[in-house]
Amino acid sequence: MRYLPHSDHERAEMLGIIGAPDVDALFSAVPKAAFKNFSLDLPAHSPEFLVEAHMRALAGRNRSGGDGPFFVGAGAYRHHIPATVDHLIQRSEWLTAYTPYQPEISQGTLQMLFEFQTQVAKITGMEVANASLYDGSTGTAEAVLMARRLTRKDKIVLSDGLHPHYRDVVKAYLKDDPDLVCLSPSPEGQGDILEQIDGNTAAIVIQTPDFYGHLRDLKQAADAAHAQGALLIVVITEIVSLGLLEAPGALGADIVVAEGQSIGNALNFGGPYLGLMATRKEFLRQMPGRICGETVDADGNRGFVLTLSTREQHIRREKATSNICTNSGLCALAFSIHMALLGEAGFTRLARLNHANAIVLADTLAGIPGVTVLNKTFFNEMTIRVSQPAAALVERLASRGILAGVPASRLLPGDPEVDNLIILAATELTTQTDIAALAAALVEELA
Template identity: 85%
Template sequence: MRYLPHSAHERADMLGVIGAANVEALFSAVPASALKSFELDLPAHQPEFLVEAHMRALANRNHAAADGPFFIGAGAYRHHVPATVDHLIQRSEWLTAYTPYQPEISQGTLQMLFEFQTQVAKITGMDVANASLYDGSTGTAEAVLMAQRLTRRSKIVLSGGLHPHYRDVVKAYLKDDPNLVCLSPSPEGQGDILDHIDGSTAAIVIQTPDFYGHLRDLKGAADAAHAAGALLIVVVTEVVSLGLLEAPGALGADIVVCEGQSIGNALNFGGPYLGLMATRKEFIRQMPGRLCGETVDADGQRGFVLTLSTREQHIRREKATSNICTNSGLCALAFSIHMALLGEAGFTRLARLNHANAVKLARMLGTVPGIELLNKSFFNEMTIRLPVPAAPVVEMLAQAGVLAGVPVSRVEPGNPEVENLIVLAATELTTDSDIEMLAECLHAAIQEDEQ
């Protein structure tokens, strides 16, 4: 117990104050099998300045996204976040109540969330959006549970193009329910999801652009699902794509879930991120989380309140539509500020820049012998097949300072069909020289591996 007071007398005094006979009594509720039976190999305590120096040395070993050519995507994307965003989210206007139950002291937070919801509903083409969820993966699971409540059916069909991490989160939420159908990965295209719709289907879940970068046929999927009384859940991991592609709501989606990280939120070593959810007005009562609305006070002045936040969420959890009790408020604020800075025209222009750079990337990769592009359509992300296993090539390029995307075997381990595949993304920050260096390095790495 390294961090307890040093002397036995001090320890006895503290134990006496809390009424514990000895140190072991503090852990009486923990099963013996879960207790540590070995000493942790940790250094002794150090002065603060030495700890800071050690942490800086560890940080300097990282290769950050801005340190060289960067083509990693797969659900987390490198975009430019204006310095204005970071400046504004620290202003005192936003430092109101953490959870805005008391509207009279939380008007800044509530107005921001109202504006945020308006933006999300606009870009998704849906009637209403909530005040955010934790991230895209848990948002997908919440959408699945929502669809089951709405249809009173249990079967859920997950597309083979759904991000593997999102699939795993849904499986965890449903506890491997036998009514959950997870289709095999479909790196080359749409797959056969429509063949799995029947009278017991609550919803089908389709990601577009999907994990492999393909654009999916939402209109046909919506028609097929609705004909069987099922719902269409659309997942978007690259929210910038909504600046160029037709909104899912206009194509028949019933619930739209997005990862909002690309707008306002930098690559923070895996989070925190931001889940967006929007749906049709008639489904609002089954939407998880909370919803902020506009009203007037006793003097007729404009104000904002929590219009929808079910009490069961907090005190009768077994009756709740969802057990989410908060939202990614700071990330939602950053999203909303960045989106306001862009405006509709700027959002569209940003999407066009992303697609244009992805087209350049695809054309350049097409000149590298041995590389096959699997996509017939894409936004800013695509999948290539190498003539050799992808993971060693990606590692080799990383050593040279080029982060060449995500080998699919990393997220689909043990699947020989994806061993040679890499998912790559290009954003507005991808330069022509980055693309040229990637192509040269891939060519050299493939030649070396084949030898």
């Protein structure tokens, strides 16, 4: 893309057309806290080989999930990704594919997305799924906006167990809307979202397993929401849990959004990740993103097309259902390949392995002086209370080569109620040796 500079006169003319007094007004929606208020202290210039050496040194300070005992979760999980997945997604046919607007030359991409949608609908127990969104957090915000359109109501209630990052993304989308109710964090799962439902409620948003690992009663929540004409939005950050838990659709969910990173997509130091969304067929027209469908061509042969693209911003921006602009195509492909390799039986076995390892982890932690496991229910993630500030303890354990989970205070800063809490996850990659190493280190550090 070429850089085309504009004169001061041209800038003033453009600002006048859109009604902005100056360039700074274009960024008025950005919170002040997000603006840089410090010097980057960058050198003026440096030879390319020195820059490369410097960047390699910085990268060398990263710790990967395979460097030792690893119990980090809280929305991003370490799972085994078969080598077949990486091999297939790097084929040139996939790497060069783009948005499938021309079905006659995009049948492979369209069929892949169709199969992906089918897999997502199957595991969530819903009738239709879209061809992916950016990630779980933006998917949650899109689901909230979708619920408002469907119900023509305003009140949104976010559960006490919703991931803090997801909550913050919804708040950013709604710009501190007074009809957005965010319940206080509930590490022991004691909050009651059902008390917040009234006749003006568009939707309640419940995560299960929640941020602290607790399993939530979706059937009761769905019945309570529907009695008031509200929708139930279910959020899942650990999609592997659906290999063992009953599908949200079977329990009354109206919209399901999830983070698909656990299947086919490695941690990658933070992304890119993959947003899943599924809903009931009657809500199809209000679902953001795009949907691929199956049809026949003029000769009666099976084919695939882009059935629905709710991105009216192409031609009628003011009527756009959503301005989310594309799908995470390569990540969706990785998800679909991994899911196909697993099959239904493999997906269930993977979930059972995760839960079995989590049971061993919970039982081991419960026997350590100075540690209390807060969960009565969990899938592969749990929260513990320790007798020391959690953040400092996790750092000391990291210096010993053990990544012992996420201090809750890292995602909920300024809340003294969570200062001694650590969220830990166990997956199929967690070994008995890993758990023993964590337990021994905790005994020493908490003595």
